[in-house]
Amino acid sequence: MTRGPRRGGLAGAWALTLAGLALLGCGSDPAPTPARAPGSSPATARATNVLMIAVDTLRADRVGALGYGRPTTPHIDELMSTSVLFEQAQSSSSWTLPAFASVFTGLTSSGHRCFEFRSSLAPSYETMAEVLSANGYRTGGVVSHVFLGARHGLAQGFEHYDEELVFVARESHQKISSPAVADKAIAWLTERANEPTQPFFLLAHFFDPHHKYQRHPGVSESFGTDTQRDLYDGEIAFTDQHVGRVLSALASLQLAEHTIVIFVSDHGEEFFEHGQRGHGKALFQETSRVALSIRAPGFEPRRVSPVVRSLDVAPTLYELLGLPGPSLPMQGASLVGLMRGAREQAPRGALLELRLKAGSAMDAFVQGRWKLIVDQSDAGLMHAGEPGLGERRTVEPRLHLYDLIADPDELTDVAARHPDIVQSLRSALDGAKQRGVAASRHFEHLAPLDLTHEELESLRQLGYTR
Ligand SMILES: [Zn+2]
Known part of the structure; x- marks a missing residue:
């Protein structure tokens, strides 16, 4: 980010910190300790x-x-x-x-x-x-x-x-x-x-x-x-x-x-x-x-x-x-x-995305006790183990659902038993991805880095490529 500070430097930061902490203290929950002791001077406070x-x-x-x-x-x-x-x-x-x-x-x-x-x-x-x-x-x-x-x-x-x-x-x-x-x-x-x-x-x-x-x-x-x-x-x-x-x-x-x-x-x-x-x-x-x-x-x-x-x-x-x-x-x-110990009305949903190698296309969505994995990886392309987003083929998604409470090791795919949950999580997953794509449109694209032979070799040694 190249734009300059939006606030008035350090004094602004202190003022904001205190304002923010005061705001946090408005509810009935306990407020965090102020960033500096009340009454102390900005010149000496931390x-x-x-x-x-x-x-x-x-x-x-x-x-x-x-x-x-x-x-x-x-x-x-x-x-x-x-x-x-x-x-x-x-x-x-x-x-x-x-x-x-x-x-x-x-x-x-x-x-x-x-x-x-x-x-x-x-x-x-x-x-x-x-x-x-x-x-x-x-x-x-x-x-x-x-x-x-x-x-x-x-x-x-x-x-x-x-x-x-x-x-x-x-x-x-x-x-x-x-x-x-x-x-x-x-x-x-x-x-x-x-x-x-x-x-x-x-x-x-x-x-x-x-x-x-x-x-x-x-x-x-x-x-x-x-x-x-x-x-x-x-x-x-x-x-x-x-x-x-x-x-x-x-x-x-x-x-x-x-x-x-x-x-x-x-x-x-x-x-x-x-x-x-x-x-x-x-x-x-x-x-x-x-x-x-x-x-x-x-x-x-x-x-x-x-x-x-x-x-x-x-x-x-x-x-x-x-x-x-x-x-x-x-x-x-x-x-x-x-x-602060508050309960949230709606559970947070966690979107995970994996596109590390050519052919790799996997998403997951975790919400409450459920985890949906949507796998569209192309085994043929992945086998090459090369980095790269360029190559994509349309692969029918494979859907896997796990109950993280009954089956924390994710050993039993229960997608066939719970089509309604699969549908609900898939819809939430797609929504989260779409919000990500929409957010990304505000930012510039960068061309892929040109990795040196040494960098690629280093990645191979670290186990990322074959
Ligand atoms: Zn790491």
Whole structure:
């Protein structure tokens, strides 16, 4: 986004923050703690900061706070125990680029159009970092995956964007980056603590749970090293230690009480539950369900069980901070009511879309206990495993319905038993896609990136192509 700040800089941001928080306090629900103490002067007060910790490829059901039986995530669990924890959060896809584009824009894939390897988010989209930057925030990002590289458009709005850990090389899948992500994030937080005149937004993106799983001496042994599942658990535990370091630094720098902490994963990982391994191949719960929690000053910890979406994060943050958000509407909706313990009248429906490879065309819609998967993938084209949206053939849709309460592992397709539910979810799915397409018309198209041989090789090593 290239347009300038819409508000009067930092003073405007404070005024807006307070106005927004006052507005939130109008109802009978408890209001969040004001961003600065009442009566304190803007010259000395601190506004509310934002720390987003993103862990790539973290399956929700491998997190202790979400029910996993192995001690993979003690530090993340501790954060979640003091946060509002969303037990049923859905991504917008099952791989990195569209998932993060949705977190940053509040739009589905049809809305932001980041469908495949060569996609990039057009500059006209307004991201979370751009909105915060325009409202007086210092913005920093530390990222560790090629899809979060500036080349794919997700660096918009970050005044400091550290891509040093985006390894594009033959060995990229074997790199270990969590210690450096944490070091860089802590260094940036320390700078902010030393100059507390402006609020900040920091994105710390961890990548280690992604394939190929590495052994971490002193950690992996506790989970076993014989199977891919065990090694994956070890990667999560290793990453958790470094997430813990960032959270400790936030506390020791005395920033924690002034900082909203958002924890999010982009997608999960399959281990042959439905015949495949990895992600970006299907939309079953093992990749579509994500870890999501928000710790915000003034909000009591609680668990929220209705289905929510990671694209709800941006509108939630704008409401928490009292900021107006982007000039064009988002498809996500604020979670602040749920964070206060309110019940929502209508359940949220989560649209997931997957168009990663030539021939791949799969959508899903999750609402309440039901999940509809509409598969129009062309097996012949997909077999080539190449990136590309160009090739499409008309394939008769295959509809699959799962009851996520009776059958959380999605083993029994009940579409034939519930044609009415299939019809209702399909109609909702189509409506959500159409709203995304309508939103996308407000933005420019970008030509697909011309990926280098090295980038394609790196994607192959990471398991995205054959
Ligand atoms: Zn990812």
